[in-house]
Amino acid sequence: MWSYERRLQYPVNIKQRNPRLAQVIISQFGGPDGELAASMRYLSQRYSTKNRKVAGVLTDIGTEELAHMEMVSAIVHQLTKDLTPQEIMEGNFERYYVDHTLALWPQSAGGIPFNACFFQSKGDPITDMVENMAAEQKARTTYDNILRLVHDHDVCDPIKFLRQREINHFQRFGEALRIITEELDSKNFYAINPDFTADLCK
Amino acid sequence: MEGVVSRVDRTNREKLFACITATSFVLDDLRIYLDTHPNDQEALDYWRKVERVRNEAVEEYTKCYGPINSYDVDVKNKWTWVEEPWPWEGRC
Numbered sequence: 146m147w148s149y150e151r152r153l154q155y156p157v158n159i160k161q162r163n164p165r166l167a168q169v170i171i172s173q174f175g176g177p178d179g180e181l182a183a184s185m186r187y188l189s190q191r192y193s194t195k196n197r198k199v200a201g202v203l204t205d206i207g208t209e210e211l212a213h214m215e216m217v218s219a220i221v222h223q224l225t226k227d228l229t230p231q232e233i234m235e236g237n238f239e240r241y242y243v244d245h246t247l248a249l250w251p252q253s254a255g256g257i258p259f260n261a262c263f264f265q266s267k268g269d270p271i272t273d274m275v276e277n278m279a280a281e282q283k284a285r286t287t288y289d290n291i292l293r294l295v296h297d298h299d300v301c302d303p304i305k306f307l308r309q310r311e312i313n314h315f316q317r318f319g320e321a322l323r324i325i326t327e328e329l330d331s332k333n334f335y336a337i338n339p340d341f342t343a344d345l346c347k
Numbered sequence: 348m349e350g351v352v353s354r355v356d357r358t359n360r361e362k363l364f365a366c367i368t369a370t371s372f373v374l375d376d377l378r379i380y381l382d383t384h385p386n387d388q389e390a391l392d393y394w395r396k397v398e399r400v401r402n403e404a405v406e407e408y409t410k411c412y413g414p415i416n417s418y419d420v421d422v423k424n425k426w427t428w429v430e431e432p433w434p435w436e437g438r439c
Contacts, residue, residue, distance in 0.1 A: 148416060148417075148418065149416070149417065150371075150415050150416055151414070151415045151416070151417075151431070151433070151434055152364070152367065152368065152371075152415055152434050153368075153434045153435070154368075154371075154372065154375065155368070155372070156368065157435070157437055158437045158438040159437060198382055198383055198385070201382040202379060202382045202383060205378050205379045205382060206379055209375060209379070215434070215435065218435060219434070219435035219437065222435055223435075223437050313376065313379075314379075317379050317380070317382070317383060320383040320384075321383060324383065
């Protein structure tokens, strides 16, 4: 189970509202490389992962991603808090506003709703670790793209923290992949799912 | 509530909270490192050292300013968990 702590992993205190920026950053909540997809990916993959260390990495990184989702949501919330109808129109926020008012809803910057097809849970730990390493890089690129558009220090600061975590998680998943490959049968190297070793149809 | 808290007290509260944030992060980062390096003695020593500081800060904060975890709510005649600001509200 999980236990909620009444704190963010890294503080978010934004003074200046900016609905236009919120619409970009919301992609890291519900977009293709966002934190919701990240947490669901790792927390779904872990059950069939037989290597205990790797299942631990998936559990603990998946949990941290939930905290990142909360940070991104806090950023979007603070960027859109108490917007007036005029600010909504001027910030090109009206198309989001009409369906969700000022609530959080998981979607990409382009308005595409969150979809479980953003991630895989394949049941082959090599496949899954390679997917996870790619996912961390994609999220890092997205944060880079966001940082080019942000000039408010209050927003930059937590986004830079999140970007750094992607790099750290990439390293851990690289180690997880190495742990799995080290335990492989030499005849089975990269060829067959080590967690489901029933004979292949010859 | 906010008005009766003195400036000195608020500074102390912020310092304690910053300490909890920082030490928790060290442990969050160490946790995933230790998952793949379970025998790294230097990392294990660091965990023990930081965990002690974090536990003291959480205990002090909970006693003075209220719980961070709902298991630690001091239940008397009223449920106080929902009284303090939620973390996403920010300071400003």
